[in-house]
Amino acid sequence: MLYKQDMPSLSVVMPSMNEEETIRICIQKAQTIFKNYGIEGEIIVADNSSDRTAEIAASMGAKVIGPIKGYGNAYLKGLAEAKGDYIAIADADNTYDLLELDKFLDPLMAGEADFIMGTRLKGEIKKGAMPWLHQYIGNPILTAMLNFLFKTKISDAHCGMRAFTKESLEKMNLKTHGMELASEMIIEAARCGLRIKEVPITYYSRKAPSKLRSFQDGWRHVRFMMLYRPGPFLYIPGAFVFVLGFLITASLLLTENAAYNRLHSFILGSMLLIIGGQILATGGYMKTYGLIHGMYRDEKAGKKLLSYHSLERELLGGSLILALGLVIGLKVAYTWVISGYGSLKEVESAVISMVLAAVGLQLIFSAVFVSVMLLEVDTDW
Template structure:
């Protein structure tokens, strides 16, 4: 088996493709690494395929559009045990891949380049990307996933082909780069980082990257694979703040620093409580789904939680909450009846009414979440022919 595939996605890169392939071929010749240069062409119409073939590179056609689609197809088609991927715009130095090969031979599953450590030449990266986009998204990635990577979006990276294929990456666009790092981290692959350089690309046309659109795609992906941060943590905060506030205001007005909080605040606290509870339920359901389909790894703590989320337990909890709601409703009706079903002081009727609405909503959410969680955990059987 070939040791190394140098993979380049390509879409109308005739201006720079030759330079990149020549550098890659020179590296393979100089280093003595048994390798190939593979071009994953995404529908070029400028003769890029002929340029690549003329220089001895192998070319595969990728009809599905997108950076991720091209790279995914290229990884599957690669003959190398290791793959080093990089853009074919001559912004990365394919003549100096020794640090990547060294780490891969040492057992690394994914070796990320770090442009901030290796050096970014003048005009090589727009200020928006250099000082905002990349640092912010990389910081979010480190906070959410504890990823040991300082440059989340470096396009020059090497990896074990077998390890990355095992992650079943499937995003077709620019967010493929983030998906690779996220899933490699979640599944405990050996990730390392080496300095690399970035220089201005050699193209006369604008890059395919669209700053705000692709930045949003990367951020969405970071949140999608982090149900803790998307649902659980904010939901838990809202739930407890709402619950404590709601219970305190159920007993009567609360004065803090000369400001009186009463039934209006209690209604808002009830809304916060319901929203937080729903977000925690979303966390449980999304985590069950993600673990079921191998999108996220499981854990002993989550398995303990999942074992307690049964239809029976959900119905017991929901039944208790619905019973409280019914009692609160009857209390409000009796209070109204005591006045001959005439006018009531809003502050008196709002408390039991709000309690009834909140408990009824929580009860229904509990029961439906239990049934849906059970449905997501049912055994999947093949359809009979």
């Protein structure tokens, strides 16, 4: 451990919500770290409590800001106030032992890394500290997804004890307001090329009831990764379903009477075409949202795709497909009328008409929706 004088200052940021039982010990531990390292430090408590948490924290010299609603908001506000050259974050419930901050600070101060993650899964998890669903299913799956999508190599993506340099914080474009900030921070660190290192830590059980909501919070992380990387979640599956539907439908149409004799396969292929188109459109919506909110770096291709002229072409294409579907549908209706409203062997034409109309409308509505999202954005895209 380092004990040198004139060390750069350290900021410890803690979000809190009704942690009056543990806030005192957390602040004491942080102050012990300041003393051990011989540095000037500050403790920032981003609070949204209805109990005495804020009062206790302020009485111990911490800077209390709030009330701030939302996990991500608390960190964004707290980090904005941090003045230290090094910044550490941890929950105020004493599940993370702030006396272990030396494991984070030493490699940062030695210049060995820019961003330090704690890992509970390679450290010690005390009995009752983490539900088995989180420890063996949720956390490993979400961590694996993040590693695959963003080329990281971490073992515990949702560990809340972390530390990084002030310079690294300024490089990361952190925006999210909820629990997904934990994922965003890692994604941004990887995208900025920060040197990420993991250190094993001990995880303790909470005294107060947990505020985590397993499935809701898990979905928020998945949704955020989907927003950053719509390809594996939407574009690739959507394209696969669409092409599969096209191949099934086209093969039956090219075989005489096959569509009529194999009606169920023909309907399946048509359904896959429509579903694939909807999945691809959803990917387009998410990509547009990400571009508008600056979530991608150097996305020239995406911006070009969303240009006004591209949207005009999408409207034109959708209108032509819809018109073709309506023409085929009118032909079926006309045949039905002149046959005396009797039974028809126009299954192929009727289904094709339905598919073309659905795909055409999807393109039109997609173009309209995207153009509405881009109303307040620079139209020179």
